[in-house]
Structure formats: structure tokens, C-alpha cells
Amino acid sequence: MLGSRWFLEITTDKEANLHSLEEVIYTGQSRFQRVEILRIGSYGKALVLDGKIQSAEADEFIYHEALVHLPLLTHGLPRRVLIAGGGEGATIREVLKYPEVEKVYMVDLDDEVVKVCKEYLPEWHRGCFDDPRVEVVFDDARKFIDESNELFDAIILDLPEPMEAGPAIMLYTKEFYASVKEHLKDDGVMVTQATSISVNNYDAFRIIHNTISQVFPIVRGYWTSVPSFYIPWGFVFASKDRDPKALTIEEIQTRLANLKDGMRFYNPEIHHGMLALPEFLKRAVNEETRVNLDDSPISFY
Amino acid sequence: MLGSRWFLEITTDKEANLHSLEEVIYTGQSRFQRVEILRIGSYGKALVLDGKIQSAEADEFIYHEALVHLPLLTHGLPRRVLIAGGGEGATIREVLKYPEVEKVYMVDLDDEVVKVCKEYLPEWHRGCFDDPRVEVVFDDARKFIDESNELFDAIILDLPEPMEAGPAIMLYTKEFYASVKEHLKDDGVMVTQATSISVNNYDAFRIIHNTISQVFPIVRGYWTSVPSFYIPWGFVFASKDRDPKALTIEEIQTRLANLKDGMRFYNPEIHHGMLALPEFLKRAVNEETRVNLDDSPISFY
């Protein structure tokens, strides 16, 4: 018998998903968005903002390991890390696996979401908000980076989608990426989540990729499948001189051996596997000429 | 405004998907299943059997290129190929890209589905049912293989899910794989679609993998994301002496250059990328001990 309680996630005007709804754990409204913590039958607890799943208990590890370890392993010795967004605390959790980390800033706009995650999502953050190396700042990430006097080993952009009138639309422009570059050390690395790479929906990815290519010499798109996102998901890595493609399996293994705690998704083969783009996407990225600029930021949806 | 017409696909009792429904192109009932050809807003035309999408216009190429080219490129010179299932004709289409192919059998149980696909899905088969090298047989694939006197270069198992009382349940057992092995040349290769590898749903994959490992010395699980399937999808390759992991990028490139028509998904990096299993799945496969046998076939759903 089909269940009676459902979480309906409208992803586009042509597609929606239904998840069985086990429990309504929290509902609220922050200054920026509608916030829900739901328990869904298929993926356990889920953080839902404005009706869309941000991450789910069963597979958030895939997204967060993909986002963090490809760039940090590539860097090799991350001491000072800045995370833009990342309210659930799982991005910090992955960053803190590197024993050499001295300082992690997490800059998130929505203090209410962070408060709710702290209380309801311990499986995500595992207490890492209390680590003395972590500093949470409630601010616009662009403003924070622009005004910062520090240089970072890694800047991780764990942001909402770039939507018209959304809070993150100015965090995907050429000018912003230039500011990120200025705040990286010479061997620093950056990464951004880069939205869908689905067959009918990879425009945002190719524009983000091309925009970052205007700023950084080394740019590597990569992707994986986070099942609760339904469609395959993209990321873009960039740096001045580090290339994730240049790492050998053995180098990755050696670096992994130094980390605190193990991995559930990431491993040396997956590192390279994620960097393999499907042929249609490789071509689309190569042919892309659009650049996302401050004075005409593209709304990708 | 949200549309009014929807295709509801119930994938498990905990999850369902909604696709906007543009057109009802065909509906019917074969001896085995309910058959629909629908045009859905997100993925174009789709073949739907018993309410579940089998393949969709926008991304069938991902599934079919992944299924066919990893084993056939690995083989290198496929002359005689057997396809079990594959009613849409797209698996044949990919096989015929190898100029050395002399004979392709397609053995499918449901003549009605094949007839409907021939008429309504020319984008899939591109006329390849009419190629003189192709012979379509309406029969049980197990019976056909068991009784065949031929040896094949490749056997491609493009089958429905192994469901209780479903037509394919006896096509995932150790005894069946032994029969497949007997009907392969010494350098022959086989591949089977191997269901979901999603975080909460990879039991079938690991059992299929382990079952095939009882029969073949070289077994390689691989996977990719076919967006219209929602969850990441697995395949298992097997052979007596060929290993897809052993191919260099250059070898793949050379072999690709000989093929008729290009690829939209598959390329040398993707070949190896698909073979990279997530850490949790690698462990699950390694730890698996269950074997699927004729006298107690496991229903994976």
C-alpha cells in the first residue's frame, strides 16, 4: 500500500519528486528562506530550504567528500581554509580531517539555518562547530572575502544555487572569482559547487566553468551522483598551480593515510573518476564563451 | 504555474517521480506488461513498461553507450554478438558501430514491445532492425543461450530488473552465468545491467557482482548516472581474460577511431571513470558472500 505522507520536491516546472515523509522534525522561516528538517523514508533526515533538499542523512557524505577532498588532497597541506556557505557543518567536518588545519572560517548568511542545523543535524556536524579552530561568521561571503586581509590555502564555495533575487547570485561572477584568487596563497585552491550536469540542464555548469577559466589558469570540472539530488551534480576546481589530474593514485593514497577518520565515498580511483566528464559535457564546456559578470549576473534557473 | 498533466513513476514504496506529460503517444498491454510511449517534458519520448521508464530520448545514449562500449572496446574485435533483451533497438545501434560485426542476435521475450519500439522509437533504433547482420528472436534468452551451438565474442544482458515472478529472474543466477561463459569464445566478454548502486539500494548489485565472480575470473563492476533513472546505475563486466582496467587511454582512443559514428557519452576518461567505485560500494562488493542460484533466485525488490 502506497503511504499517505509525502514530501513533494518541485525541482523544475517539468519535474518533481515524492519522498515518503516519516516525520516533520522542524519547520520555520528564517529571514531568507523557509527551513524544514524532515525525515524521509528513502534518505533519513533532510535539510530542506524553500522546498528543496540541501542534503540528506543517507548521502550527504558523497556531496561533502566530493566537495572537500578533491581540492584539499590536491593541495596537500591545507592550514587556513575558508568555507562560504556550508551551514550544516558537514563541510567543516570534512575539512577538519586534515590534521594540519589551523583555522577554518565558515561564512554563512543565515544564522537561523546554522542554529537549526546545530540543534537537529548532529549526524552532519558531529560537534565540529565547537572545535576551537572553527570560526563561524554570519555575513555575506562576498563582502567577507573582499574585505579580508588574509590569504587562504583553500576557499570552498558551498553555496545555494545562483537564482535571480537569491542570496548567492553574486557569488558566481568573474569579479567574485578574481577576489577569491586574490585571497588565495600561490599554491591555494578553490572549489565551487556548480549545479546540475544533467543532459538537459548543464548550462549553469558550463558558464560557471568558463567564468572561472577567465580568472584561473588551472580549472577542472568534475561531477558525481548524489542520489537525493536526483540529477548528477557538478563542481569546479581552480588553482594557480595545482592540478588534481596530476596526482598519482599513490600520492592520493599517501595523503589519505595521514587524515583523521576514513572516507565513505572518496578514494583514489573516485578522485580521477570524478574528473572524467561525459563527452557531451566536455564539448559543451569547450565551446562555451559566456562569462558571468557582476553587472549582468545570470540566473541559472 | 505548475502544469496539469503528469507522469507519475513509482520507483519504490518510499519514492516516486513526477514528469510533466506532454503527449500520450501509445498505450497498450502486451502479454507480459503494460506498454506506454509518453512524451515527457524533461526527457522527450520515453518507453514505459509497467509504469517504469525503460529509456528516454534525452539520455538513453548514456545507458546504451555505457552498456555496450566498455565491454566491446575492451574486447577490441567483436564479430558475433548476442543481446538478451534490448527491445528498443538502441543496444543493437551501438553494437553496429563496430565495423567488424558480422552477426547480432537480439533475443527478447516480448514481440509486442519490439513492434511498438520499431514503430514509435526510430530515434533509438535508427533503422538498425533492418540491418542484414541483425537477427531478432522472440524467445526466452536463457533457453536460447542454453540451446545455442555458437560461441560469441560478446554477450550483452540488457534485461529487466530481477523481480519476483518477473520474466528476468532466472537471468541473474550463477547457473545462467555459467551458460553464458560456455557460449563465449576464450577472449569473449559479457556485460549485464546490474540495477541501482544508490546508497540505500545496492544489494542487488553486490549480489550480482558476487554471483558472476563465482563463474568468471575477471569481473569489473562499473556505474554511471542516467538522469532519467534518478539513481546511479550499475553494470557488471566479466570475461575469461580481458580486463577493461588494463586498457590505456591511448588504446581506447585508437579503437574508438575505427568505429562508425561518434560517441555522445563514452570517451577514454569515462571508460576508467565508470570503473571507479565509491568507497562504500567497493567495500560492500568485497564483503558480499551471497550467491544467486537457480533453486533460490533472489528477487531484488
Add this chain to the structure above:
Amino acid sequence: MLGSRWFLEITTDKEANLHSLEEVIYTGQSRFQRVEILRIGSYGKALVLDGKIQSAEADEFIYHEALVHLPLLTHGLPRRVLIAGGGEGATIREVLKYPEVEKVYMVDLDDEVVKVCKEYLPEWHRGCFDDPRVEVVFDDARKFIDESNELFDAIILDLPEPMEAGPAIMLYTKEFYASVKEHLKDDGVMVTQATSISVNNYDAFRIIHNTISQVFPIVRGYWTSVPSFYIPWGFVFASKDRDPKALTIEEIQTRLANLKDGMRFYNPEIHHGMLALPEFLKRAVNEETRVNLDDSPISFY
């Protein structure tokens, strides 16, 4: 097994209905609205405007008999009738059952909808658009009535919901009803569909009722259940000197006997049954003081 094709009707932001979708008969877009003719499993063919069922093959007779016969039977001898709206032609069909009818105007804004109904909904109109007594005018009903020099026996307002920016919002105001009154003979009657009377949604009904009460001495709310509308539906009758409550069962029977064709819903008991308002609604109507005026028309949704 639950079907795969569905018509989703979003009725409020808190409720929606799903009907199995058998066939997409027509889809289009007029100047005013999205137009669909769908065949739904539960109610047969349905006219759907902007995603909402207007009437359905299986139960349109309830709505149209309720709308037409309570006022026309009460009048007794309708010769000249004006219908505002009513694009399907079923309102005309019911009016033409009165043998004394000499002229029926149907004034509808959307010629495209009428054209589609003529072609696809013969079960509704039964050819009555071709009756020589019928004149279809594509115009704004308010303008047509304001400018008309005729006096009518009955004016039937078969209109869309009064929604902000909708085409019918000015057809529910005191000034409009005053114009209707001016264009009725002394024994003339009017009726309007009057939206939901559901327990949580009867505000529009009570305001319409009270607004008409500012203009006409005799005002009678009535209601029935049209299953495909889901919620119980209201109507308001008004006249200068005719009262549907005053008719005896015998009078109704006598008048019914003169009509061409029989009834499937309406009968003498139903005539009075529809006039019986639930206690909560009777009180709500009695307590209502709001009046819907031209310079501040209320959007009821």
C-alpha cells in the same frame, strides 16, 4: 497498480486533486487562458482552463441543471434569455428545453474556448449552437449588458471565478447587478454561479449574496454538490417579484411536464433541497455586511 498518467488540479495552495489521465484530446492557449480537453478516468471528458476543471462529461448535467432550472422554472415562461459566459454550450442546451424561448444570447469573452468546445464537446452542446434562436456574441458581458436596449426574462451568469486580474472580476459587483436588474423585465429573474460554500471557503458566496441583496428585493442562495468540483457549490438567484421558495411541488411538476427532454438531476424535491442552506452558512449570510463595489472589487481567492 496505481496508474502512471495523472491530471493534477491545484485547487488552493493547500489542496490538489489527482485524476487518472486517459487521453490528452486537445491543448492550446487562447488570448485569455490555457485550454485543455482531457479525458480523465473518473469523469470522462473535461474542459480544463488554466489547470482547473470547468465541467466534466459525467456530472456537468448537475451544474447546468441547477444553474438553469431553478431560475427558469421559477420564472415560468422565459422567452428572452441572456447567458453571460457558458462557453461549453450546455447552459444553452438547458435553456432551449423551454419551448417558449424565442431568443438566447450567449456572451462569452473567449472565442477560442467556444470554438474548441464546439469541436470537442458535442456531448455538452448537442448541436444547440446551431439553433436559430441562439446568438453567440464574443464580447465582455458587462459591456454587452450595459449597452443593451433589451429587457430579458432571465439573465444567467455562468462565469469564471472572480479572481484578481481575471476577466470576470467586474461581473460580481453591485453596479453590475444594478445593470442586470435594469435589463430584466418586472418579472425577470437572474442567477449567478457563486463559488464554493465549503466549510473553510464560503467568503465569496456570502459577499456575492449580500451584494445582490443591495440591489434585488428577493435573493435566494442555493447549492448542490457537483462531484468533479470536489467542494459543494453555491448559486444566487434574484428577482424583483419571483420567489423559488414559493413554488409548490405541484407547480414545479406541472411546469416540468411542459419542457422538452427530461432531467437527470433536477426535480421538484431537489428544487427545494438546494434552497436549504446549512445552519453555519445561513448565519454567515445573515451576518455578512460587505458589499462588492466597482471601485474596490474583491478578489475572492
Add this chain to the structure above:
Amino acid sequence: MLGSRWFLEITTDKEANLHSLEEVIYTGQSRFQRVEILRIGSYGKALVLDGKIQSAEADEFIYHEALVHLPLLTHGLPRRVLIAGGGEGATIREVLKYPEVEKVYMVDLDDEVVKVCKEYLPEWHRGCFDDPRVEVVFDDARKFIDESNELFDAIILDLPEPMEAGPAIMLYTKEFYASVKEHLKDDGVMVTQATSISVNNYDAFRIIHNTISQVFPIVRGYWTSVPSFYIPWGFVFASKDRDPKALTIEEIQTRLANLKDGMRFYNPEIHHGMLALPEFLKRAVNEETRVNLDDSPISFY
């Protein structure tokens, strides 16, 4: 923005309803059925058994007043009343409005449901389970009535739908109604809920009506619209010598004046309005010849 949490009620294989889901108040499983108390946006709290709404906070008064007052007002002086089913306690609540009531038995099979209703649905029962005149018996209602030595003024059958293998299937047969008749005083009355009277779904109603007509000389079908049930709902009244149609408006008013607490739905006009059957239903009932018997009980769904 459409909400994210929904209660899906599948009513037939061709229709389903979605209600916004505010809160999951209780979920459990009794020996007989899945039990949920949900708060839905459109109707407040709702008791949901096996996925189907039994009654909802916003409009349960319509159902319960219709069920109870038409028969009890017709009787005039109910002292001893038996309720079969009625777990929510709202039927008792309505019965206790008659000051002459001395004893109310409520016989319900599912003690778990009654326990849950007692705790979570005080708006329904308003403490009436604690009234000293009330005796709750957990038993099969048929067995209880068959074995009872008492004669009642009124027997109220507030039962689940007659479904195959459902607990109530033997509570809609001729033999059961004969037993009910035997346990009524000479002026006693009975009533049963009698399922849908919708245009495409009134078969159960007409069979129940005809079956009761084999046993009682006076049988009156009646109906109303309970919005949360979506489709119009039927009831059948029966007695040996009392006729609800014979009551005058003044008699009903006089009797109503004696009751404790007022009505929100029922009033003298509604009493007669409910007894007015649509023409198609009147004919269907008149033409019905099927009788529901113990040895071949009809499953109405």
C-alpha cells in the same frame, strides 16, 4: 509557492487527493488498521485509517449531525441508543444532546483507535466518553446486537465501508438489518452511513437502500456534502412506523428547541433538503433489485 509536505489520499485507482500536511500528530498500527492523526492545512486535525480520512476537524460536524439528528429528531424521544462504530466519539456527542437519553452503547471493534481518539481528538468527543450514561464495548457490533436482550429507540450504524475482507462487510446484509429490526422498539429508528452517491459511484448506496427495504417498511435515503470526503455522501434511515419526510418544519423546530447545545449544520430546511435525492439517484434506487445477503456479501469497492 506550493508547499512541500502533503497527505496523499488515494480514494480509487482513478482518483487521489492531496492535502497540505502541517503536522504528523500520531502514527501507529492497531490490530485492524494503520492509524494516523494528521493536521492538514485545509481541514485541521484528521483521523486517517489505512490512508483514508475518516473525519476532519473542520467538517466532522456535518457528517455527525446528518447521521444522528435526522433519525433522532424523527424519533422524538430517544432514551436508549446503540451506536455501532463511531470511534471518534462525535456520534455519542450528538446523541447526548437529547436530554431524555438514558443509555448509549458504543460498540467498536478497534480499542486502539478509540484510545487514540480519546487522547488526540478532544474536539470530537468533548469528554463525552466520561458521561455516566455512555458504555463503550469493544466487540463485533453484529455479535453484540445479535446477542443483546435489549430493545433500543435508535440504532446508529456509523461503520467503515463494506470492503472485502474488511471488518464491516457483514454489517450491511439483509440478515443483519433483520437483527437490527428485532432489537428496535416498535417506534424505533435505525440509520446507516451508506457510502458515496457520486455520479459514477452510487452502486453501494442503491444496494444498501434496497437491502434495507426488504426488512423495514419505511426506508428513506438521504445525502449531503461533507467537503473532506470530496464526493457527496449517502445515508439510509429506516423504521417500522416513523417517517422523517412526515415531520413539519414546525415540529422539527419545536424538538430542536429542547436539545442541549445548538447545531452548526442541521436545521429544519436541511432535514428535508437532505431527503431530496437527485433524479438519477431516485431512479437508480427505484430500479435496484440486488439484495446483500450473508452468504454472498457484496464488496462495494
